[in-house]
Amino acid sequence: MAVLFTGEPPRLDELRDRVAERWGSVPLLCRTLLRPARHGGVRGHRWFPLDDFDVRTHVLDAHVEGRWGSEGLDDAAFTDLLGRLVSQPVPEGVPPWWLRLVRLEPHPHGEARFALVLSAHHALIDGRSFESLLSRLLDGGAGRTGRVSDTGRPVTRKRQITHLRDALTTDKAAAGAYRLPRLLSPGQALPLPSDAPCPTRDLAWVDLDADTVRAARRALPGLGATLNEVLMAVSAGALRAVHGDPAAWPGARHPLYAVLSVDLRTPQEAEVLGNIVSVVRVPLPVATDGPQERLRVCRALLAASVFGRGAEKSVRVIRAAARLGSWAVRRLSQRANSPSWNPVLCTAIKWRRGAWTLGSAPMERVIPLSSAQGRGRVNLVLTDCAGVFTLCVVGHTPTGYAQPLADAFVRELASLAHIGKPALSVPTRMTGTPYQTTG
Known part of the structure; x- marks a missing residue:
């Protein structure tokens, strides 16, 4: 999910400090996905909890050089970047998510623009969680809290087969x-x-x-x-x-x-x-x-x-x-x-x-x-x-x-x-x- 802003972007170290402060207590972001020991094994992928995450690994920056015309920024370069981020696999061995600070080319006669792009493994968080995490990172709304819970109910093997x-x-x-x-x-x-x-x-x-x-x-x-x-x-x-x-x-x-x-x-x-x-x-x-x-x-x-x-x-x-x-x-x-x-x-x-x-x-x-x-x-x-x-x-x-x-x-x-x-x-x-x- 990408969020666009109008104004000067924060420094990367400022964003990392904000992420550590507002996401550091979210256990979900400290999970890593372990692959099966062998292909076709009985036990599949599983989550392994870590103590924390490293903001230097998960919070990165990028820069987009756009072309300016009569109607402003040509978004082709930005769209191309989004396409690459969507197709890029999430990291292995660490919690499978990234947050990128994308700096857009400033307009010579207008306001600066930038974006935050959050990418994560689809098994880790769904779209509602994307929105909750990003709104928790931002200012101006009610505070956001996140927790992980198992919503499943005990189901017998006979009912599973049925x-x-x-x-x-x-x-x-x-x-x-x-x-x-x-x-x-x-x-x-x-x-x-x-x-x-x-x-x-x-x-x-x-x-x-x-x-x-x-x-x-x-x-x-x-x-x-x-x-x-x-x-x-x-x-x-x-x-x-x-x-x-x-x-x-x-x-x-x-x-x-x-x-x-x-x-x-x-x-x-x-x-x-x-x-x-x-x-x-x-x-x-x-x-x-x-x-x-x-x-x-x-x-x-x-x-x-x-x-x-x-x-x-x-x-x-x-x-x-x-x-x-x-x-x-x-x-x-x-x-x-x-x-x-x-x-x-x-x-x-x-x-x-x-x-x-x-x-x-x-x-x-x-x-x-x-x-x-x-x-x-x-x-x-x-x-x-x-x-x-x-x-x-x-x-x-x-x-x-x-x-x-x-x-x-x-x-x-x-x-x-x-x-x-x-x-x-x-x-x-x-x-x-x-x-x-x-x-």
Whole structure:
């Protein structure tokens, strides 16, 4: 996750002192990940606690040289840096996280800008933890505390086998006439050229107009659509715009699935750090004509009963596989890592409101950095930081794929907003806790 600021950046030693003061007491940041003793062993990766972490190892700096034009900084150099950071593996033998102070080239006639970029292993912290840690590091909001807790419940081996068997056979959760597909049922992959080289990561991010987002949430009668619903519907339209008629896609008889991350924390656990998430797998309405109809379908798919029940089913399956042993985890991951199972990841982030600063430098925006876990997958992450909306697209896809998809998202959002205008405000309606991914 990257946070942009307007103003002079702190010195590196000042940032390290701040990290030591505000993160030094967080046990989660003092864990290192140990690999199995041998490949295919019964015991998998495990966490090993350390006494502390070395800020000189984990807090680093970087410099971006940009080009200045009539509209200010050319963000290509900064975006290129973010792409490299997303693809760079976290360190081994030490706690798997980094914080980088990125110094942007100063404008000769304007204010300086800089960024903090926090990277971590996805198994260490989830998106909500990213936001909690970064807000704890900043000034201007309420104090943040973090603790690690085991939210799992004791489960017998017989119940574990039952959960895994049920997930591999059928899923009976339904809302009205809609029935969720089987959790591990086959889908179609993104229609990418089979011979095109795929880099480690392809990244693009765009600023979204706040009035356009609010109008898009008003495109259906009644209460305003959630960010998850808008993100999913607009992503479907953007993919359709990039790839053409879905009927001509290879494997069109199968749905194109999207995976949505769901925060499992209760309100009482809002400050608990760790990876406390599940996922819901739903078919994207790419074959549905019209942005308003796609939003209507997404609202039905993410109805509260289906959204919550699907997340519960997913976490039961993962826990069952983990407790059964590494063989079950490998079997499950082989299916889940297929490009046809989760080719698209949609994540909505809402940063806590407040006038956040780092020293005297006000926070400008948040850019979510999500890792595309495998070849042929793309992640679309939408953030709302005090009404400043940013979309980040990260794909393990052919070079140049992310930017056209981000541009198509902007056009599809505008089409949906045209239906919803005028939009003055959006009442709150939740269909599950918005969750943010690891950055």
